[in-house]
Amino acid sequence: MEKIKSSLMNTYNRFPITVDKAKGSYVWDADGKEYLDFAAGIATCNLGHVPDEVKKSITSQLDHVWHCSNLYQIGPQQQLADLLTEYSCLDQVFFCNSGAEANEAAIKLVRAYNQDNKTIAAFQQSFHGRTMAALSATGQEKLHVGFEPLVQGFTFLTYNDFDSLRWLRENPPAAVMLELVQGEGGVIPADHNWVNALVRICNDEKILIVIDEVQTGMGRTGTLFAYEEYGFEPDIITLAKGLGSGFPIGAMLAKEEVANAFQPGSHASTFGGNPLASAAGVSTLSEIVNSNILDNCMEMSEKLFTGLKKLQEEFPQIKSIRGKGLLVGIVVDGPAIDLVTTGINRNLLITMAGPNVVRLLPALNITENDLLLFFERFRAVLESVSKEVSISE
Numbered sequence: 531m532e533k534i535k536s537s538l539m540n541t542y543n544r545f546p547i548t549v550d551k552a553k554g555s556y557v558w559d560a561d562g563k564e565y566l567d568f569a570a571g572i573a574t575c576n577l578g579h580v581p582d583e584v585k586k587s588i589t590s591q592l593d594h595v596w597h598c599s600n601l602y603q604i605g606p607q608q609q610l611a612d613l614l615t616e617y618s619c620l621d622q623v624f625f626c627n628s629g630a631e632a633n634e635a636a637i638k639l640v641r642a643y644n645q646d647n648k649t650i651a652a653f654q655q656s657f658h659g660r661t662m663a664a665l666s667a668t669g670q671e672k673l674h675v676g677f678e679p680l681v682q683g684f685t686f687l688t689y690n691d692f693d694s695l696r697w698l699r700e701n702p703p704a705a706v707m708l709e710l711v712q713g714e715g716g717v718i719p720a721d722h723n724w725v726n727a728l729v730r731i732c733n734d735e736k737i738l739i740v741i742d743e744v745q746t747g748m749g750r751t752g753t754l755f756a757y758e759e760y761g762f763e764p765d766i767i768t769l770a771k772g773l774g775s776g777f778p779i780g781a782m783l784a785k786e787e788v789a790n791a792f793q794p795g796s797h798a799s800t801f802g803g804n805p806l807a808s809a810a811g812v813s814t815l816s817e818i819v820n821s822n823i824l825d826n827c828m829e830m831s832e833k834l835f836t837g838l839k840k841l842q843e844e845f846p847q848i849k850s851i852r853g854k855g856l857l858v859g860i861v862v863d864g865p866a867i868d869l870v871t872t873g874i875n876r877n878l879l880i881t882m883a884g885p886n887v888v889r890l891l892p893a894l895n896i897t898e899n900d901l902l903l904f905f906e907r908f909r910a911v912l913e914s915v916s917k918e919v920s921i922s923e
């Protein structure tokens with residue numbers, strides 16, 4: 531760990547375990563200690579670790595071609611674009627390598643489409659990535675500090691707030707950009723009535739709707755894309771995380787009329803839609819749409835919420851439980867990090883979404899037995915943390 535620490539830039543506080551092996555909902559550290567993984571690469575390993583079908587397609591692609599410039603046609607990339615457009619309301623795809631990059635592409639497409647109005651309304655508490663435009667669209671001031679000047683043209687509105695919709699009607703921007711469950715911002719689902727009102731204004735005022743599905747997409751909230759649950763069609767969506775089951779790939783999808791604003795030379799990415807990453811995407815998406823994984827996600831989500839509500843009756847440090855599908859936030863009284871670190875000692879990987887929110891992101895094909903084990907281990911975590919608090923009091 532010491533060597534790793536000294537040669538890596540200091541951008542993460544890393545826990546002192548090295549993940550050495552992973553399968554399904556479990557990972558093992560270099561000492562062979564097993565952990566139940568409820569972090570899933572922060573919503574990336576939606577099919578669990580090393581899913582057989584995806585492993586097969588990457589392995590087979592390894593024998594064909596690893597990389598090919600976008601100056602030539604790439605079979606798996608075309609196949610993935612066909613599948614994404616078949617299973618979404620969008621018509622065309624631009625491939626890249628990460629969520630931030632997908633959002634950068636979306637921001638550029640909005641600007642290319644609307645030559646008269648370059649403003650994008652984003653939302654407080656949002657998270658869209660760490661590159662300069664994605665960071666500038668992120669409504670968390672603490673992440674901006676020290677990196678100014680930011681990219682111009684973003685206005686921040688209050689999420690789930692009807693008053694900010696009045697502002698939208700009076701000052702129509704080129705686009706609104708939002709997550710339908712704010713992930714990093716604290717696992718906050720968008721209110722259905724509020725989204726309906728927002729969509730109505732956007733339709734009336736010809737404002738493009740950009741939905742960041744980087745965390746919510748690929749089945750995480752129980753449908754392939756979260757926008758499906760809200761009953762409207764966005765103009766642009768962005769994807770990454772779960773798209774390649776852990777193989778890095780991002781995508782920006784748009785309606786044809788909007789996508790037409792890009793011409794050859796408008797935007798590019800050397801690795802975007804790389805054959806190996808695209809092969810991972812094709813098998814991941816095929817597995818999601820051809821299996822019962824979305825039903826399983828909803829069934830396990832219900833059981834997870836029910837079990838957590840029972841725990842809440844017993845442990846007053848749980849203030850509330852919120853989220854959608856298997857993107858779940860537990861608001862706790864006290865630092866969430868205490869539960870996360872205690873979890874490691876109890877063979878359970880969980881993560882955070884802000885200082886007081888524990889975030890659970892299990893694989894979407896999690897079994898009932900895995901859930902039972904989660905409750906056993908999480909109960910031990912809660913008992914241990916509440917004991918520590920009462921001793922320190």
Ligand SMILES: Cc1ncc(COP(=O)(O)O)c(C=O)c1O
Nearest residue numbers: 628629630657658659713744745
């Ligand atoms: C909603 C959302 N958008 C964008 C990003 C950035 O993705 P990446 O880290 O792949 O750049 C994230 C990452 O957590 C995210 O949750």
